[in-house]
Amino acid sequence: MNGQDTLKKAKLFIAAQGGQVAPLSISEEELNPDAQDDLTLRAEPLESMNSAYDVDYDPAKDSNCSEFRFFEDGRQRTIQIGYIHAVYSDNLVLIPVHFFVVAAVVLEREDRKLKLWKGPLIEQGIFVPKSLIPNQSLLDEFEQSGLAVVDTESSEAGVPADYYDMRRRALRRAKELRLKVEQKLIAEWRADSGAADNFLVVDGTLMNMRDERNVDRCVGVSKSFGSRYFEISKHNQIMKMRECQRSWAFRFHDEEADLRTGVRERASWYLRLREKQRGDPEFGLIRVEISKKYIGNASEYAARFSRSLLSERLPTAYPTPRWDKHLYPIRGCETYLSSIMPSIPTITAAIQG
Amino acid sequence: MSEIAPKKQVETPTKSISIEPLTIDMFLNLKAGTIGRTVSTKSEANTSSKFLFWLGKSQEAQGADTSLEIGNIVAARSDDKDEVTFGTIVEMRSYSDVDSFIADYLSHNFGDATIEVPTDVSEVVVVTCNVMRNLSLKTKPIGRSQVFFPSEVGIRYAYGIVDNAGLPIFTGAEIPIGVFQNGDGTVANVAVDEDFVLGPEGAHLNVSGISGLASKTSAVQFILKSLQTHTKKSLAVVMFNVKSRDLLYIDQPNPRAETDVWSAAAYSKLSIPLEPFSGAEFFAPADPNDPNSTQSLRTLQTTRFQWDLQLIKNDIPTLFDVDDWDDKAEGVWYRIREQIETGSLITYANMISWIEKTTREANEKSQQWIYGQHIATWNKMAGRLRSFPKSYKGLIASAGKGSDIPWKQLKGGSVYVVDIQMLADRAKKLVFGRAVRELSDLMESQDKKLDAVVVFVDELNKFAPSGNVRTPLKSRLVDITARGRSMGLILVGAEQFASSVEKEIVENCSTYLFGRTEANELRAANYAALSDELKTKLMMLPQGSLLAKFAKFPQPIFVKFPYPPCLPGDQYKTAGF
Numbered sequence: 001m002n003g004q005d006t007l008k009k010a011k012l013f014i015a016a017q018g019g020q021v022a023p024l025s026i027s028e029e030e031l032n033p034d035a036q037d038d039l040t041l042r043a044e045p046l047e048s049m050n051s052a053y054d055v056d057y058d059p060a061k062d063s064n065c066s067e068f069r070f071f072e073d074g075r076q077r078t079i080q081i082g083y084i085h086a087v088y089s090d091n092l093v094l095i096p097v098h099f100f101v102v103a104a105v106v107l108e109r110e111d112r113k114l115k116l117w118k119g120p121l122i123e124q125g126i127f128v129p130k131s132l133i134p135n136q137s138l139l140d141e142f143e144q145s146g147l148a149v150v151d152t153e154s155s156e157a158g159v160p161a162d163y164y165d166m167r168r169r170a171l172r173r174a175k176e177l178r179l180k181v182e183q184k185l186i187a188e189w190r191a192d193s194g195a196a197d198n199f200l201v202v203d204g205t206l207m208n209m210r211d212e213r214n215v216d217r218c219v220g221v222s223k224s225f226g227s228r229y230f231e232i233s234k235h236n237q238i239m240k241m242r243e244c245q246r247s248w249a250f251r252f253h254d255e256e257a258d259l260r261t262g263v264r265e266r267a268s269w270y271l272r273l274r275e276k277q278r279g280d281p282e283f284g285l286i287r288v289e290i291s292k293k294y295i296g297n298a299s300e301y302a303a304r305f306s307r308s309l310l311s312e313r314l315p316t317a318y319p320t321p322r323w324d325k326h327l328y329p330i331r332g333c334e335t336y337l338s339s340i341m342p343s344i345p346t347i348t349a350a351i352q353g
Numbered sequence: 354m355s356e357i358a359p360k361k362q363v364e365t366p367t368k369s370i371s372i373e374p375l376t377i378d379m380f381l382n383l384k385a386g387t388i389g390r391t392v393s394t395k396s397e398a399n400t401s402s403k404f405l406f407w408l409g410k411s412q413e414a415q416g417a418d419t420s421l422e423i424g425n426i427v428a429a430r431s432d433d434k435d436e437v438t439f440g441t442i443v444e445m446r447s448y449s450d451v452d453s454f455i456a457d458y459l460s461h462n463f464g465d466a467t468i469e470v471p472t473d474v475s476e477v478v479v480v481t482c483n484v485m486r487n488l489s490l491k492t493k494p495i496g497r498s499q500v501f502f503p504s505e506v507g508i509r510y511a512y513g514i515v516d517n518a519g520l521p522i523f524t525g526a527e528i529p530i531g532v533f534q535n536g537d538g539t540v541a542n543v544a545v546d547e548d549f550v551l552g553p554e555g556a557h558l559n560v561s562g563i564s565g566l567a568s569k570t571s572a573v574q575f576i577l578k579s580l581q582t583h584t585k586k587s588l589a590v591v592m593f594n595v596k597s598r599d600l601l602y603i604d605q606p607n608p609r610a611e612t613d614v615w616s617a618a619a620y621s622k623l624s625i626p627l628e629p630f631s632g633a634e635f636f637a638p639a640d641p642n643d644p645n646s647t648q649s650l651r652t653l654q655t656t657r658f659q660w661d662l663q664l665i666k667n668d669i670p671t672l673f674d675v676d677d678w679d680d681k682a683e684g685v686w687y688r689i690r691e692q693i694e695t696g697s698l699i700t701y702a703n704m705i706s707w708i709e710k711t712t713r714e715a716n717e718k719s720q721q722w723i724y725g726q727h728i729a730t731w732n733k734m735a736g737r738l739r740s741f742p743k744s745y746k747g748l749i750a751s752a753g754k755g756s757d758i759p760w761k762q763l764k765g766g767s768v769y770v771v772d773i774q775m776l777a778d779r780a781k782k783l784v785f786g787r788a789v790r791e792l793s794d795l796m797e798s799q800d801k802k803l804d805a806v807v808v809f810v811d812e813l814n815k816f817a818p819s820g821n822v823r824t825p826l827k828s829r830l831v832d833i834t835a836r837g838r839s840m841g842l843i844l845v846g847a848e849q850f851a852s853s854v855e856k857e858i859v860e861n862c863s864t865y866l867f868g869r870t871e872a873n874e875l876r877a878a879n880y881a882a883l884s885d886e887l888k889t890k891l892m893m894l895p896q897g898s899l900l901a902k903f904a905k906f907p908q909p910i911f912v913k914f915p916y917p918p919c920l921p922g923d924q925y926k927t928a929g930f
Contacts, residue, residue, distance in 0.1 A: 059462050064469040112473045314470040315460030319452050328472050335450070335475075 003101065003342040006124045007350035009147040010081060010099055013126065016138050019084035019097065023348040028078040028098065028171040040255060041207070043229035046267065046298045047248035052241040055271070055306040059244070066311035067304075068219070070117060070195055073203040073333035074104035074182040077341055078127070078174040080167065081351045086132045088161035096163065098127040098170040099351070100150070101341045102178040104185045105333050106200065114332045117189065120340060121181040127170040129153045132161060150177065179208050186214045199305075201312070203330045206266055206289045207252070215266070219305055220289035223325040239281035241272040246306045249298035252289060266290060267298040271306050273313045274324050284313075284324040374517045377488070380437050380507035381428050385537040386411055388421065389480065389500040391429050401484065404429065404440055404495040408478040421445070423890045424900070424911040425536040427482060428507050429498035438495045439503060439511035440482025441908040443884040449476045481884075485511045485907040508533060508541035513905050523905075524548045526585045529623040530576055530864070530901060531912030542623055543912045545864055545903045547584055551805040555863030555904045556838030559813070561851040562868020568896045569847040569868055570599050573809055574917035575625075577845070582625045586804035586841075587765035590630075591792065593785055593810040594772040598922025601651040601772060604633040605920040616915030629919035633768040636758045638747035638776065638784070648747050649772040650922075660748060660787075661755030662701045666693055668787055671825055672741050672779070681730045688724040689734070701742065702751045708735045745780045760791045764802055778815055785816055786826040789833065789842075796840045805841035813846030814853035827855055834861035852877035863904040869894040883909070 014021050047053070057065075077100065084095045105120040125148025133139045143149050152169040154160055186202070189195050190213065199217050206220035228235045229252070238247045252268040266289040274284030288309065294301045309327070317326035342350070389406040393399040406429065408421065421427075421442060429438045451457045451474055461468045484495070488510075509515045516522045525547030533543045549555035558576070560569040577590055594600040606629050610616045620627040637649030639659040647657040660668075670678060670686060689704065698704045712731050715723050723731050742749045758771060771788065773781045792806050810816065817827045833842055834857065846862075848854050852874060859865070859879065867880075874880075875888045883891070883900075887909070891900060897916075902909045 060465060060468070063462060064471050066471040068471075109472055112471065114472060114475070311471050314462060314468065315451075315472065315474050316456060318456040318459050328470075328474075332472075332475065 003124055003346075004350060006126075006147065007081075007099065007342070007347060009142060009145065010097070010126045011351050013138075013142045013147060013149075014082040014084060014097055016142070017084045017133060017135055019082050019095075021082040021351050023081045023351040024079060025344060025348060026079075027344060028080070028167060028174070029076060032168070032171055041227070041229065041264075042253055042255065043268070044251045044253075045230075045248050046250055046295060047302075049230070049234050049237070049248050052237060052245040052247060053303070055244045055246055055303065055310060057244050057307050057310045059310075062307065063311055063314055066308040067199070068201050068308050068312065068329075069109050069198050070106055070189065070200045071109070071114075071203075071327070071329040071333055072104065072106045072182065072186060072189070072200050072218075073330055073337065074102065074178045074185075075334065075337040075341060076100065076102045076174040076178040077344070077347075078171055079344060079347055080170075081126075081347065084128070084133065086134050086161070088132060091161075093132070093161040094163055095128060095132050095161070096166050096170065098152075098167075098174075099347055100125060100127055100170070100174045100177065102174060102181055103337050103341055104178070104182040105336055106185060106189050107329055107333050107336065109329060114329055116336075117195070118185075118192075120337065121185045122340065123177060123181055124148065124342075125150055127152045127173055129160060129166055129169075183209060183211060183214055186218065187211065190214060190217060201309075201327065201330065203333065206291075207264055212291065212293075215291045216293060218291070219309075220266070221309070221327060221330070222287045222289070223322050225287055238270050238285075241270065241285070243272055243275040243284065244310055246271045246302055249302040251292075251295060253292075265292040265295075267292060267295045267301065269298075269302045269306070271309060273310060277324075286325050375506065375519050377430065377434055377437055379519075380488070380503055380510060381430060382502040382504045382507070382537050382539055385502045387499045387501060388427065391495055391498045391500060392479070399494045401492045401494050404438065404482050404484060406480050406482070406498075406500045408480060421480065421536045423886045426485070426503055426508055426511050426533070426910075427480075427500050428503040428511070429495055429500045431496050431498045436487055436489055436496070436498075437507070438487040438498065439485040439507065441485055441511075441910070442480055443483050444481035444886045445478055446481070447476055447478050449474045483908050486513060488517055502535055502537035502539060505539055505541045508535060508539065511907070512543065512910060513907060514544055524554065525551070526583050528576075528583050529579050529625065530866075530903075531572075531899070531914035532619055532622065533910055533912055540622070543901065543910055545901075546905055547580075547586070549863045549904050550580065551584065551586055551588065551807070551843055552838030552841055554838070556843050557834050557858075557862040558843075558845045558864040558866070559851065559854070559859055559862040560845075560847040560866040560868065560899070561849065561854075562866075562870055562894075562899075564849055566869045566896060568899075568914075569866075570811065571897075571917040571921070572866060572868070572899055572914055573845055573847060574600075574603065574919055575914045577807065577809065578628075578630070578918045579623065579625050580807065581630075581766070581768075584805075587802065588805050588807065589763040589765065589767040589769070589803050590807045590809065591763075591769045591771065591788065593781075593788075593808075594770055594774050594922075595781060595811045595815075596774050598650050598925060599774075599811065600770050601635065601649065601922045602653070602925045603630045603768070603770060603919040604635075604653075605629050605925070607917055607920045607924075609924070610916035610918060613916055619913075619915040620918070625918070627918050630768045632766065633770055635770045635772065637772040638780075639750075641747045647772070648775045650774065651772060652925075655772070656758075657756065658758050659750045659755045660757060661750045661753065662693065662698065662704055664755050664757055665701070665749055666690065668783060669738075669741075671783060671786060672745065673737060675824070677733075677737060681726060682734060684726045685724075685730050685734045688726070700752045701749055705735065705739055705751075708738065744777065745783060746776070748776070748780060748783065758788065758791075760788075760795055763795070763806065765804075782816060782824075782826050785810060786829065789826075789829055792842055793829075793833065793840070796842045801841075803841065805843055807843045807845055809845040809847075811847045813858070814848040814850065817846075817855040817858050819853055819855050831855060831857045831861075834858045850874045850877075851879045865902040867891055867894075867900040867902075867909075868898075869896075 080096050081099045082097045101124040103122040106117040107114045108117040130151040202218045202220045205222050209215050247270040249269045253265040268289045276283045312327040315328050317323040317331040389408045391406045425442045506519045523546035527544035529544045533541050592600050635655040637647035639657040640646040640648050647655045649655045773784045817830045870891045900909050901912050
């Protein structure tokens with residue numbers, strides 16, 4: 001079902017449930033920006049922390065030395081399009097209805113030109129806590145007619161009919177779904193013989209990936225990080241790194257207790273893509289992650305991938321926000337996904353019209 | 354596949370037959386593939402008169418078999434395959450996602466122009482098209498569509514030459530004016546409607562462009578040949594050779610056209626015989642030093658013409674400078690004209706002698722006034738009239754009987770070439786003005802044998818310059834272009850700069866051809882409707898190509914035409930004749 005059909009059905013669904021269409025002009029993602037940092041994670045050095053490491057990269061000669069050919073990104077958009085009246089514990093409650101769209105894409109570079117490696121994966125539908133919907137048979141009918149209705153019921157303690165909680169859960173479900181389609185796409189990419197022996201540059205952390213086979217050939221690039229994983233003096237060393245310098249590689253992992261389950265462990269390092277401007281210590285600073293299977297030779301991979309990532313800093317995505325940390329092909333992924341996902345004005349117009 | 358219109362019933366003498374509309378895809382060159390997709394944005398809407406599309410990868414690729422350029426025609430097929438909209442390309446813009454110059458500077462490692470980046474910046478070519486026609490003939494913005502090159506019939510449909518069944522829709526005969534070659538190599542005949550060239554619906558043709566580069570004369574010769582070949586009317590052609598030997602050998606074959614493969618193929622495709630104007634007759638002013646010869650540069654048979662007093666008397670006022678011809682001069686001329694009408698003055702020399710005798714007698718009697726006009730005015734008139742046979746060299750016979758161009762002998766198929774290149778501007782105007790008057794009289798007479806006479810003159814700006822000054826000749830030409838279509842007197846004019854010709858004349862032409870044109874001229878109002886990129890293309894237009902505007906064409910079209918069927922005058926010697 002395409003976006004227009006989903007929106008039409010969503011509108012009919014709200015009306016059929018006696019609800020009210022009332023689309024917001026801002027998405028939940030914009031209302032609640034998702035923080036990337038995770039304070040529960042730990043870091044342990046794999047190299048000496050005495051100083052930063054110079055990457056073997058000559059800006060004049062090595063600008064086209066990147067070994068990367070494939071780039072992945074995912075996007076999500078969750079927007080409240082109306083609400084349904086329901087009775088919960090003898091109280092009249094409002095159930096928010098969210099339209100969501102999640103998508104992922106892999107771009108391939110060939111002769112310096114970006115192209116789709118394969119069609120993107122895209123899913124769209126609505127979020128509601130299913131059990132609270134007043135007319136369950138109508139809910140079934142709409143689902144059978146093709147409307148994807150994703151349950152946002154919480155298994156956690158608390159009041160399931162709390163309006164704000166339901167909105168937060170919708171946002172969380174969107175992120176889960178987005179990660180799911182990203183995982184699915186990466187799994188497909190991994191199975192493609194044409195991509196064998198290549199690494200996939202993924203926008204963001206790899207810590208959310210639970211399938212280690214997917215992680216094996218991924219290089220995660222995080223642009224935001226609000227946490228400090230080393231003591232202050234060492235962290236300052238990272239903040240002081242110059243252009244084309246990387247930090248020591250380190251193990252990046254869950255609490256030791258959780259590690260026994262064999263999940264959430266990566267090799268990681270910081271890399272300064274561009275010289276600091278106006279004294280901003282984070283200007284051009286990214287954090288790179290690779291699979292834990294490379295922990296044994298993390299230095300070698302950190303040196304190798306840093307060199308390629310420095311090459312990817314050109315062309316710039318200036319003046320987009322955080323252009324200093326952007327890799328142009330990742331920006332290409334974002335632009336592509338924006339073009340195929342219904343925009344907020346389109347969603348609003350379709351719901352109101 | 355959907356059909357584009359209901360079946361059309363066509364009545365024939367024997368029975369009524371159904372004409373099947375062509376299927377949508379027959380208007381497209383599907384073999385060339387999709388070349389792009391229509392697009393609109395928040396700020397750039399598609400309208401009923403304009404649409405945009407982006408160029409697909411196949412078109413961007415180096416060495417692609419097809420290539421788009423300004424002036425090409427495209428066909429946008431709606432995604433539901435129910436509609437095709439034809440457009441002509443008026444602008445092509447290449448956009449990148451670089452937000453500013455500084456961004457690109459940064460992308461090259463802060464100004465290193467030699468740097469090679471791993472990923473090329475995304476670029477897209479967006480093409481703007483003016484809407485020509487659509488198959489539904491409805492005025493509406495285009496929807497989401499794939500863009501193709503049109504087929505040959507698609508091109509002809511786009512220009513309103515054929516209907517949706519591929520059948521001609523002109524009311525008159527199709528007069529080919531050249532061929533259109535699209536970006537995919539498809540070649541289509543481009544024709545104008547005879548009824549809009551020779552009347553009665555519209556008439557007249559004008560060609561402008563830089564001398565020597567625009568091929569104006571060649572184009573006109575080719576089109577006149579086409580007219581002669583395809584017209585269903587009784588047509589005569591009169592050409593004025595105003596410079597060099599341009600038209601003096603149009604009765605001779607053109608070896609260059611015969612040996613040029615493309616030209617020969619074009620004549621064949623357009624069903625025009627590659628033959629000169631073999632029966633053409635040539636006329637030139639008499640040689641004042643040789644009573645049996647002319648002043649023409651043509652070395653082959655040429656007929657002399659020279660006007661005696663009886664032939665020229667109506668034109669004498671036009672021989673004067675505008676400043677000299679005032680009420681007093683007109684008063685004197687009235688008396689002289691009166692004397693001519695009595696039959697006592699037969700020759701031009703008789704007239705001069707009579708004036709001299711009249712003024713001499715008045716002098717002898719110390720008489721200041723002659724027939725109510727001052728003697729000084731008479732003397733001035735005598736001086737001017739004495740000078741005319743010299744200044745209008747060879748045109749005025751002082752003594753003896755003159756001979757005029759035999760206008761009344763014009764018949765269907767006649768071609769007259771009047772050589773006036775040797776004359777001063779004023780004399781050229783005299784000859785041209787007289788001819789136009791004679792032809793007007795001929796075409797207005799009750800017993801005319803012709804449906805139309807085409808008069809071709811180069812340097813039209815000399816005869817009808819733009820501006821406020823009105824001359825009898827200019828007024829006559831304005832009148833002809835305004836109402837000549839109804840009487841069959843058709844003006845084909847050529848000039849370097851359209852802006853230098855009287856606006857009313859240019860605006861009355863139903864067919865207009867632009868050759869290579871210089872930048873200054875393109876700023877004139879005549880070109881206001883052309884996009885900047887069309888103007889740029891006009892500045893670089895190769896010889897043998899013209900931009901054609903025709904009353905029935907929804908948009909101007911670039912046409913190529915072959916070498917002329919007759920020998921260009923300057924090649925007469927080198928051609929070995």
